[in-house]
Amino acid sequence: MRYELLGPLLVSDDAGAHHSLSAPKMEMTLATLLMTAGRVTTKEQLVAELWSTAPPRRASAAVHVYLSQLRKFLAAAGDREGRAIVTKPSGYVLHLDGAGYDVDDFQELMRTGRAHQHAGRYEAALAAFESALLLVRGPVLDGTAEGPALSAFATWVEEERLDCLELSVEARTALGRHREVISLLTGLITQYPLRESFYRQLMLVLYRSDRQAEALRVYRSAQQVLRSELGLEPCRSLRRLHQAILTSDRLLDLPMAG
Template sequence: MMYEVLGPLRVIDGEDSFTISARKIETVLAALVVRCDRVVASDQLITEIWADAPPRRATAGLHVYVSQVRKLLNRPGRTANPLLTRMSGYELNTEDDEIDFRLFLEAVERGRALMRERRDEEAVACLEGALNLWRGPVLGDLRGGPIIEGFVTWMTELRLECLEALADTYLRLGRHRELIGRLHLLVSENPLREAYYAQLMLALYRSDRQAEALSVYQSARSMLMEELGLEPCQALQDLQRAIFTADAGLDLRAAS
């Protein structure tokens, strides 16, 4: 089976796929998937379902939801159910299964390694493959307690880092013109992430759009001052000065 969490929670078994409409059952499965191959304590699952206000019979309710998840995962052809009962809670065994977020982590790590080796074309393919695993926001609109919220934050940040690494690789390959539209979108969606402003400024400068590059800096400065009362970071200020003076170090050949 394949468990997918880089988008709404979905389970794929061969040609069949299914989602869960019952929110509490979905929460239980999501928590077990993101903590796969580790025991998730019963009290942790109760917190994921009911936060700080569990009902009086929360443990009995949890048993019902776990039983429903176990039925869902009891697929034809499997010799054993992957949802195991442990002394303190439950464990989702994924020895014979795949999970999209683990494939994503492996692809990102491989892409970063290729970048360090200056194998940029291969790195682009790897990082783009990692991003193609995403179908939408992590777990869709499902939210829960510390397990799910922490996972959503972690994966969302890693995706932004992957996009940043991909943009760096495009810049090293001289594909700056292809980047401009994508970086404008990233800046609008993440207005406090200064790395994207820097990449957009450099892509514009290398596309002979110096004035627009400087305008992006002013937009970044205005946003940061308005939201945080801060000047742009030193790296962004240095880049602005280098663009203003047409520093030869910004040229692609010099950067290579």
């Protein structure tokens, strides 16, 4: 079996067939159990995720029904012995028991990529980061997560995805793939105009491509966007890079500088 939570929730059986839930409440119940796999999730936590601060009168009974239906769903997806969801005195535990889980895979690829990056193995680092990015298929639960824990998890996934993108850009830059990086970052800045790290990366790669004037224009664009949208000046690292470009600081020519 394999669980996939980095996007629409999917469960795959050993033959590779995908199984999905059509009922949103059941989907949220399974997602909550997956977030705390191996640990107890209390009935109160499930109620909070499913109905926030306005649960129905028979919320506990509804949770019991959802869990019963989930056990049947998981049995059809490969949990023949019904061991995936275990009832405890204080709540419920979802045991992976060797099942694949894309969140664990993503985190392991990020750790591997960072280790390669730190050691200067940029091709291997880029391969790990690209594999990690492929695991993120879209917003968690198609963007329908509303409970406090699921919403926080969805925010964490998006932030980790953006960090992974930044790291992949650093690896490409270190490999000298400047034209590719410029195209990628131009699109990312359009999509995420308030993320200063993308401006920083684009300024640096433009400078290293002997396009100093364009790098300075990127800074002015970032400055205008941040002022108009947030009423803020660029962060310290962006201002330092701007000054270094103005003075053609030789440190900018070093691999991975900035």
